[in-house]
Amino acid sequence: NAGVTQTPKFQVLKTGQSMTLQCAQDMNHEYMSWYRQDPGMGLRLIHYSVGAGITDQGEVPNGYNVSRSTTEDFPLRLLSAAPSQTSVYFCASSYSRSTGELFFGEGSRLTVL
Amino acid sequence: EDQVTQSPEALRLQEGESSSLNCSYTVSGLRGLFWYRQDPGKGPEFLFTLYSAGEEKEKERLKATLTKKESFLHITAPKPEDSATYLCAVQGPQGGSEKLVFGKGTKLTVNP
Numbered sequence: 001n002a003g004v005t006q007t008p009k010f011q012v013l014k015t016g017q018s019m020t021l022q023c024a025q026d027m028n029h030e031y032m033s034w035y036r037q038d039p040g041m042g043l044r045l046i047h048y049s050v051g052a053g054i055t056d057q058g059e060v061p062n063g064y065n066v067s068r069s070t071t072e073d074f075p076l077r078l079l080s081a082a083p084s085q086t087s088v089y090f091c092a093s094s095y096s097r098s099t100g101e102l103f104f105g106e107g108s109r110l111t112v113l
Numbered sequence: 114e115d116q117v118t119q120s121p122e123a124l125r126l127q128e129g130e131s132s133s134l135n136c137s138y139t140v141s142g143l144r145g146l147f148w149y150r151q152d153p154g155k156g157p158e159f160l161f162t163l164y165s166a167g168e169e170k171e172k173e174r175l176k177a178t179l180t181k182k183e184s185f186l187h188i189t190a191p192k193p194e195d196s197a198t199y200l201c202a203v204q205g206p207q208g209g210s211e212k213l214v215f216g217k218g219t220k221l222t223v224n225p
Binding site: 004031041042050056092096097101102104106 | 155
């Protein structure tokens with residue numbers, strides 16, 4: 001099993017550009033989520049999904065879109081990148097929404113100039 | 114509002130020097146407390162779940178304990194490979210995984 005796979009690992013964007021961070025898991029997990037991690041702050045939830053076709057907003061959703069067309073994939077779209085979106089992004093999944101035992105990907109480091 | 118405070122922010126130990134990391138939390142009705150390890154440039158890796166005061170979990174040189182207000186991660190005779198940032202997260206009674214509140218972490222460095 002590969003677990004949770006994120007691509008790309010590094011990306012540099014210019015302000016206003018759009019891009020998609022990819023996330024795939026091969027554990028048949030129901031729950032998937034996206035977090036951002038910034039220096040001096042805890043992990044903050046952007047969006048999450050409890051199953052294919054179901055998504056919802058987390059703590060910091062503005063400027064991001066998600067979709068979940070399959071159980072395996074949960075891409076995160078930046079619509080018009082801003083310097084404030086410079087961060088490390090983590091995708092995480094779990095077998096159930098009720099647990100806090102998350103499996104994280106290795107992260108995607110995004111820099112917006 | 115649920116809150117998690119981890120201390121210290123950073124801790125330097127010599128190899129073999131035992132110590133503890135603290136996670137203080139404020140949540141009405143704890144559903145679960147979770148410890149994670151994060152290596153530089155990697156995603157967090159799940160270590161332990163604690164559900165009720167008095168509960169303890171162990172894994173190699175790590176032991177996690179829980180009281181009604183805080184959790185400790187005890188590290189016994191640490192080795193350099195234990196160097197990492199340790200994250201604590203709490204889950205209250207009202208929500209699922211989306212309601213997890215993470216602390217800022219304690220960065221542990223173990224010198225040989």
